[in-house]
Amino acid sequence: MSNIQQLKEKSKFIRCETLKIHKIAPETRVASSLSPIEIFVSLYYGDILNFNPKDPRDNNRDRFIISKGHGSISMYPLLADVGFFDKNELDNVCKDGTFLGGIPDPIIPGYETVNGSLGHGLGVGCGIAVALKTKGNKQNVVVLTGDGELNEGSNWEAIMFAPQHNLDNVTLIVDYNKVSMLDFSKNIINMNSLNDKFKAFNWNVYEIVDGHDVEEVYSTLKEAIKDRDNKPKVVIVNTIKGKGVPFLETHSLSHILSVKPDDIDTLIEEIQNAD
Template sequence: MLNLLKEKSKFVYKETLKIHQISPSTRIASSLSCVEILTSLYYGGLINFNPNNLFDDDRDRVIISKGHGSISLYPILADLGFFSMKELINVGKEGSFLGTIPDPTIPGYETVNGSLGHGLGVGAGIGIALKKQDKSSNVIVLCGDGEMYEGSNWEAIMFSAEHKLDNLVLIIDLNKVSMLDFTKNIINLKPLAQKFEIFGWEVVEIVNGHDIGEVYNKLKITIESKNKKPKVVIVNTIKGHGIAELENNPLSHIISLTKDRIEEIIKGLENE
């Protein structure tokens, strides 16, 4: 399994760069920070989905709240048969359903993902509905750390604990850079883990969000856990992971790479 995940992670990383080369307005730094998270979920057997039956009642619901930073999901969905790999060359172009910010017209996306701070509330609502229907499906919500500034998230955090939604897993891509600065310079989220614990959540922390083995193993244990508590996995990642001019750059969110630079990075990956 680990070798497969490493191989797929490299594939997703490279294809995400190719998409950015085609469509420079995509958010490359934010998309690269969650590659290992998405790879583990979709290739690691951690979620139940059926590309041939998108609205299967028994599917797990994956809510991508950090929509702008999830372009790395495009190659995964294409590779798994949700749509053709050929469509990846049309991202951001007129007539394509693959926009620079995803929406529910894309097979495999459950919700509207443009405005931040809504994903967890939607996920909590789905979670309680599934409970009332005696469904065993899980709800996985992926959000960015900058989203944690939104009051709507904290309402959902209180709600989820109150209703003991142990079918709900929130994954926070803690890449520590918001749109225009480091998050610590805007509103410092620390101590984030303790805040969730006080609100009644089970908390798991991943030290290295780019170690595919650690990400997969901790996500697997967390998703399988049923202890009448909602769960949050705080994943320490690097925004723009693997690209020197993006890593540790407070403006990485809005930086676009040139086509030549992307070509250089891809060649480097192929020579590894």
């Protein structure tokens, strides 16, 4: 599926389903999970990633590492929708006996890595990329981080490592939503001029101005991931934390806030009726 209108409809669907999950499990990090939805939709419904729901560990798959795991609850309805597991499991998020917890891990079909402690996804991705290149394999390694996560020094070790080893099979996607756990990111460690920072480390840099314009997201990610000229690639995606929930979109503490259950049905209706 790569029709832009279809991708828009899937983005609405995943946003609504994410809110439904949050109603069931209010401990989930909903604001952080709403910002990367168009990224996920473009990768999976836009035929950018190679994956196999019937065999999640298929050797031919591209590796998608979601380093900001807590902020990817929106992946649950997507993975169920494309066939990784039964959709009925979505009714059990964070309940006893389910594999769908508040922080995802590899027990979930479709997840590659443990994602609880931030800052490690890119390093793990670089290791996988080296192994694939050593074997002569052509699969892509795609890593998603948040901008707040880039405060972790381990990321910058990997950012130095990747270009030295010509890891052009690595694409880093930065969910640049500009809100960290306890404040706006600029008040903690200002990540302005991310483009220049990555260029200085010899990465090819792409930027998406509107991370909720699925056409821009889709076309840029498709171009970046197929780019192979001996350099790793970074796609800086300007997003809105809590997209679709007005009070979260502007709140400095959106990362740790929950949406009242009584408000969720109204929000879903507004999203479904939006152009």
